[in-house]
Amino acid sequence: MKMIVASILVALILASFFPLPAAAQESTTITITMTGVCEISISLDKTQWPLGDVASNTERVTSPPIEWCTLTIRGNCNVNTFIVGEDAKCLGDSAYNWALSDDGSNGEHIYGLWFRIFGDTARGYVPITKTPSEFWPYGGGSSLAPGAYKQFGLKLLTPTYFVSGRLMQTQITISAVAA
Amino acid sequence: MVRRIKLAGLVAALVAMFLPYLTLAQGVSFGVSPAVVRIDNLLPGEATVFNLTIRNKDEIAHNFTTATFHPPKKQREKGRAAFPDVSWISFDPDQIEVPAQSVANVTVTVAIPPEQKWAGEHWEAWLGVAAESSDLLGVRARLDVRLLVSTGGARSNVRLVAGIAVAIALLGCGGYYYFRRKARPE
Numbered sequence: 001m002k003m004i005v006a007s008i009l010v011a012l013i014l015a016s017f018f019p020l021p022a023a024a025q026e027s028t029t030i031t032i033t034m035t036g037v038c039e040i041s042i043s044l045d046k047t048q049w050p051l052g053d054v055a056s057n058t059e060r061v062t063s064p065p066i067e068w069c070t071l072t073i074r075g076n077c078n079v080n081t082f083i084v085g086e087d088a089k090c091l092g093d094s095a096y097n098w099a100l101s102d103d104g105s106n107g108e109h110i111y112g113l114w115f116r117i118f119g120d121t122a123r124g125y126v127p128i129t130k131t132p133s134e135f136w137p138y139g140g141g142s143s144l145a146p147g148a149y150k151q152f153g154l155k156l157l158t159p160t161y162f163v164s165g166r167l168m169q170t171q172i173t174i175s176a177v178a179a
Numbered sequence: 180m181v182r183r184i185k186l187a188g189l190v191a192a193l194v195a196m197f198l199p200y201l202t203l204a205q206g207v208s209f210g211v212s213p214a215v216v217r218i219d220n221l222l223p224g225e226a227t228v229f230n231l232t233i234r235n236k237d238e239i240a241h242n243f244t245t246a247t248f249h250p251p252k253k254q255r256e257k258g259r260a261a262f263p264d265v266s267w268i269s270f271d272p273d274q275i276e277v278p279a280q281s282v283a284n285v286t287v288t289v290a291i292p293p294e295q296k297w298a299g300e301h302w303e304a305w306l307g308v309a310a311e312s313s314d315l316l317g318v319r320a321r322l323d324v325r326l327l328v329s330t331g332g333a334r335s336n337v338r339l340v341a342g343i344a345v346a347i348a349l350l351g352c353g354g355y356y357y358f359r360r361k362a363r364p365e
Contacts, residue, residue: 030227030331033217040322041210043236048314069318074236075210080254132251156316171312175321177254177305178214 041075041146042176049154057106057160066116066153071135071174078143079176081135081150085113085128088170098159098168102129105157112157113172117150125155128172135174143179207310208236209243209277211322216287216306220331224293230284231324233308235277242311243277245270245285247304248323255303256327262304267291268326274311291330298332 046069049062062068073079088098088111097109104112104127113128117136126133136144144150154172212232221227235241247265255261262268269288277283287306291297309321 030221030225031217031219032227032229033219034213034215034229038214039210039212039234040214040324041208041234041236042320042322043206043208044318044320045206047205047207047310047312047318047320049316049318050314051316069206072208074208075212075214077214154318167315169315169317171314171317171319173309173319173321175307175309175323177250177323178325 038077038178039075040077040079040176040178041073042079042081042174043072043074044174045070045072049156051156054156054158056158056162058158060156060158062153062155064153065155066118067151068153070149070151072149073144073146073176076146078145078179080143080179082132082175082177083115083128083135084132084173084175085130086170086173087130088168091167091169093166096163096166098162098170100130100170101127102131103127106159108161109159109163111159112155113170114155114157115152115172116155117152128154132175144176205237205239207241207320209241209308209310209320209322210234210236211308211324213324215325215327217327217329218289219329221289221291221328222332223291223295223297223330226288226290228286228288230286231306231308232282232284233275233277234282235279238279240276240278242274243283244274244309244311246273246307246309247326248307250303250305250323250325256325259301259303259327262302262326262328263297263300265304268304268306270306287326289326289328291328295332298330300328300330302328302330304328 051060054060071081085100087100090096098111099109101107101110101112104114104125106112114125115128116125134142136142136150211234216229218227233243247262247268249261249265267290271286271288275283275285285308304326305323306326307321307323309319312319
């Protein structure tokens with residue numbers, strides 16, 4: 001009987017001894033690795049499209065249509081590029097906006113936005129939505145190297161109906177991340 | 180002579196009138212480094228800081244804003260999940276004006292809550308630096324830095340399993356001797 005009790009005690013001691021260090025947090029060193037020489041950099045030669053007054057259910061295109069703005073990749077690393085839009089907000093009345101459609105179409109208080117890259121005959125005009133989509137998505141060349149540039153233009157389709165006399169504001173974001 | 184002076188004055192006036200419009204028509208050019216930040220062994224309950232450098236390459240000052248984004252699944256590094264909560268990442272300052280042809284630093288803090296469930300994870304988030312635009316229909320440029328975080332402090336299951344195995348073996352030995360002894364005739 002003594003043997004049993006001794007065995008159980010030894011077993012319990014050993015069983016508790018082993019997991020305890022495991023339960024304790026291990027001492028580690030935080031490592032931060034920053035590829036310091038790698039800089040992502042882009043430039044846009046235009047940051048605004050002055051439209052002025054617009055009528056309902058009207059299509060407006062930048063001039064020139066597809067060479068309006070140039071995106072140039074600078075820095076020293078390849079990048080993947082994206083484009084995203086947003087709802088148009090009314091300046092002075094935060095309750096009113098134009099929703100950006102998810103397919104480039106328009107509707108009442110819904111507007112459409114499109115972009116087209118010079119030389120991109122396969123896609124033509126591509127809708128800009130609130131979900132980021134690839135700006136230059138082609139396989140085997142979806143990333144853009146430093147020095148590469150893409151000319152593009154924009155198209156706006158105004159809502160079929162909107163409250164007139166309002167100043168609307170929206171932004172299109174072109175982003176880049178290391179490939 | 181008087182006519183020449185008048186003409187020069189007219190040219191100066193025209194330049195002064197159109198200069199603001201020329202400035203407005205300018206684009207934006209900037210860079211951010213590093214392009215990728217990799218943090219390993221960040222324990223739950225701990226925080227770490229690093230700097231992002233914004234380089235304004237334009238001839239005019241720009242306002243830059245910062246924010247954290249979830250990368251599209253297709254764009255994430257293999258084996259990495261989306262960062263669970265972007266509020267664990269903060270920027271100081273979160274917006275900054277960088278003068279023309281100048282450089283500025285933004286300090287980024289990544290703090291992981293103390294719960295052990297965050298140990299041994301691999302996440303990716305994108306730290307966006309955008310040149311602000313106040314135009315009615317503005318085209319804004321944003322650069323995203325890849326933040327790759329691996330948390331440390333995962334429990335070592337090997338030790339736990341070894342402990343249980345030893346315990347079972349000892350109990351087995353004890354039981355074996357007990358029953359052998361009991362079965363032995365008096």
